[in-house]
Amino acid sequence: MTLLLSHLACLGHDTPPGHPERPDRLRAVATVLGEARFDALVRGEAPEGDLDVVGLCHDAHYIDELRHMAPSSGLVYIDGDTSMSPGTWEAVMRGVGGAVAATDAVMKGETTNAFVATRPPGHHAEINKPMGFCFFDNAAIAARYAQRTYGIERAAVVDFDVHHGNGTQDIFWADPTVMYCSTHQMPLFPGTGAAGERGEHDTVVNAPLHDGDGGAKFRAAFENLILPKLKKFSPELIIISAGFDAHRRDPLASLNLDAEDFGWVTRQLMDLADNTAGGRIVSVLEGGYDLQGLKESVAAHVTALMGA
Numbered sequence: 001m002t003l004l005l006s007h008l009a010c011l012g013h014d015t016p017p018g019h020p021e022r023p024d025r026l027r028a029v030a031t032v033l034g035e036a037r038f039d040a041l042v043r044g045e046a047p048e049g050d051l052d053v054v055g056l057c058h059d060a061h062y063i064d065e066l067r068h069m070a071p072s073s074g075l076v077y078i079d080g081d082t083s084m085s086p087g088t089w090e091a092v093m094r095g096v097g098g099a100v101a102a103t104d105a106v107m108k109g110e111t112t113n114a115f116v117a118t119r120p121p122g123h124h125a126e127i128n129k130p131m132g133f134c135f136f137d138n139a140a141i142a143a144r145y146a147q148r149t150y151g152i153e154r155a156a157v158v159d160f161d162v163h164h165g166n167g168t169q170d171i172f173w174a175d176p177t178v179m180y181c182s183t184h185q186m187p188l189f190p191g192t193g194a195a196g197e198r199g200e201h202d203t204v205v206n207a208p209l210h211d212g213d214g215g216a217k218f219r220a221a222f223e224n225l226i227l228p229k230l231k232k233f234s235p236e237l238i239i240i241s242a243g244f245d246a247h248r249r250d251p252l253a254s255l256n257l258d259a260e261d262f263g264w265v266t267r268q269l270m271d272l273a274d275n276t277a278g279g280r281i282v283s284v285l286e287g288g289y290d291l292q293g294l295k296e297s298v299a300a301h302v303t304a305l306m307g308a
């Protein structure tokens with residue numbers, strides 16, 4: 001069984017005209033997952049998250065500062081890419097709450113896996129800094145929450161968004177209990193993610209790819225590096241930072257993946273989770289900025305998850 005969590009409040013995070021991270025992304029995801037082939041999904045609303053779980057990964061001062069930064073009208077710019085509107089805070093907290101609720105459902109065995117379709121994304125948010133459209137790192141919070149609440153010793157965050165998850169790497173850099181694995185285009189925003197960045201305990205696994213690499217090299221990065229590292233680490237829960245901006249249609253990058261590459265990697269991670277984690281996977285939406293590419297890719301990803 002696959003759980004799908006989302007919330008209409010995530011449409012209320014407004015971004016400037018022409019910004020790629022826009023409400024239509026979530027409408028596109030809802031449209032495709034509304035097709036009859038996804039009727040077997042169990043659907044629920046992402047609840048608002050609690051501030052104390054955000055504190056598992058982010059600095060208390062930063063959380064407080066951000067909470068008071070949301071404007072009552074218009075937009076407040078945090079950096080050139082990242083802004084807050086009146087609806088941003090609730091959207092962000094639905095993202096946190098969705099990731100946590102999905103983790104609860106998976107850890108309690110109520111569902112095998114879950115996909116959390118919320119926005120804004122999270123993987124660029126560092127311990128004390130918003131960045132790259134992101135405010136709180138939902139995937140990282142889910143991993144720490146599972147550890148705190150369910151006594152998980154080892155969790156893994158696997159990130160196939162085309163951008164490096166500098167925030168997730170920052171949060172787990174010195175934490176030997178959470179493995180962070182990423183494929184991403186390099187050079188590209190945010191500039192981190194070189195193969196030599198391995199964390200204090202060799203639990204950061206970066207597999208940078210290059211402009212135009214395509215599906216074969218993406219799959220090879222998983223087969224030759226990430227999957228063997230994960231297998232050895234033996235995570236009891238896998239969180240996926242599911243960004244779909246490595247799709248060939250995406251305007252922000254040029255890794256040239258096809259939708260089926262996302263289906264393939266999802267099945268690889270499911271096989272691994274079957275062996276080490278009782279099949280438990282929580283997948284949270286990150287990037288993906290071409291609406292057609294996003295639809296096709298989400299469809300391939302969720303179809304794979306439903307095959308459990």
Ligand SMILES: [Zn+2]
Pocket residue numbers: 161162163243245286287288
């Ligand atoms: Zn991205």
